[in-house]
Amino acid sequence: MQNFEEKFKNVKYKPFTRQQMIDCIEGRGAPRPGVAFGTWVHLDLLSEDKQEVLKKLYEEYPEDMQEFYVVKPSVFGKEGETYTWCDVPNADPSIGRTKKVGVDEETAISWETYRKISKDVPDINYPDMFKNAPEEDGRYRLAWMSDGPWTSIWRYRGMTNSLMDLYTNPEDVHDINRRVLRFHKAICKRGKEEAHIDGVAFGDDLGMQRGSFISPEMYREFYFPYHKELCDYAHSLGLHVWMHCCGDCFNLIPQFIEAGIDVLHPIQKYTMDEKQVKETYGNDLSFWVGMDLQRVLPFGNEQDAINETRFLIDTYYRPETGRTIFTVNNRLEDNVPIENVVAFLKEAYRYGSEAGGKKDE
Known part of the structure; x- marks a missing residue:
């Protein structure tokens, strides 16, 4: 294990210790909002000049936690492969495909194949x-x-089929959910023992730009039980559960809280009202706040990024509770001016520290 003080002795803003992040998540206060870009920024997807800018920036402004991907199973396994979501020989529908299909249908298989x-x-x-x-x-x-149960059914069936399957094949849907839950619980147990993790994260994109994909009643029947069992198990191991959910999921948040979700990402701008979310649920949930990638960062300028950062800090962060960590609201793409990303990150530290009662360094 590396020495924390030695590793970060020359940085501009010292990152949170493990305990400080735990306190931030659990509402016991934080000296500033947390900052953790991590898995939402894939350097290899950015141009080389942008990669170099971010690498240098991270050296001066290190993130407040260590994030990493669990190695993902293949979608379709080769013969004899067991670390896969589908081990049926030649099940990959792309084999022999001559017509283009929608991106969400690329791996869709029949229920007959799934049951094998x-x-x-x-x-x-x-x-x-x-x-x-x-x-x-x-x-x-x-x-x-890997993806949560709702997003996982898309992998097997494609999005259009998945929405119909809730009505036509409910038992098969539950079977997928149980398969995903089994895998996620194993990650929790092994991750605690082997990688000494403090939390697990998964994505279930239950929100659209206007409203949720499914009703609260459907969520209760098909997904709440599995989210709750995962949270209960993770909590029994001393782990937090972080959930990514794009779009407008406002009507589902009460059940996320009941299930035991600790941190929610991204509270997507232009789909939900940030102040309403914070005022309604800020005592029961922590937010991995996502800076907007639909309008502000890609099409704004540096001052726009700074102004939005200040708005987000003023809206979400309270020094006495914390409960706020900043990132972007989805995967950072190469169309975003790197100057805007830098402005956002620096202002999150500067203005965030000021809001927490500290002076600029």
Whole structure:
């Protein structure tokens, strides 16, 4: 394990310790909002000049936690492969495909094919599951799992079919949910033991630009039980559960809280009212606040990014509780001016520290 003080002795803003992040998430206060871009910024997807800017920036402004991806199972396994979501030979519908299909339909298989998948895949004992885990350095450690049950059904059936399946094949939908839950619970257990993680994260994009994909009643029937069982299990191990949910999920947040979700990302701008969300649920939930990637960062200027950062801090952050960590609201793409990203990150630290009662360094 690296020495925290030694590693970060020359940075502009010292990152949170593990305990400070835990306190921030659990509402015991934080000296400033947390900042953790992590898995939402894939450097290899950006141009080389932008990569260099961000690498230098991270050296001066290190993130407040260590995030990494659990190695994901393949969608369609090769013969004999067990770390896969589908081990049925030649099940990949792209084999022999001559016509283009929608991106959400690229891996869609029939229920007949799905029912042939072995019950024990993905292999929960896969030895390299945590090979991406960085060396411990005293910061909070978050492991990103594969998609949650709702997003996972798209992988098997495509989005259009998935919406119909809730009505036509409910038992098959529950079978997918149980398969995903089995895998996620194994990640929790092994992640705690092998990678010394503090939290797990998954994505279930239940929101659209206007409203949720499914009603609260449908969520209650098909997804709440699995989210709750995951949260109960993770909490029994001392882990937090972080959930990514794009779009407008306002009508589902009460059930997210009941299920035990600890941190919600991104509270997407232009789909939900940030102040309403904070005022309604800020005592029961922490927010991994996502800076807007639809309008502000890609099409605004540096001052727009600074102004939006201040708005988000004023809206979400309270020094006495914390409960606020900043990132972008989805994967950072190369169309975003790097100057805007830098302005956002620097202002999150500067203005956030000021809001927490500290002076500029």
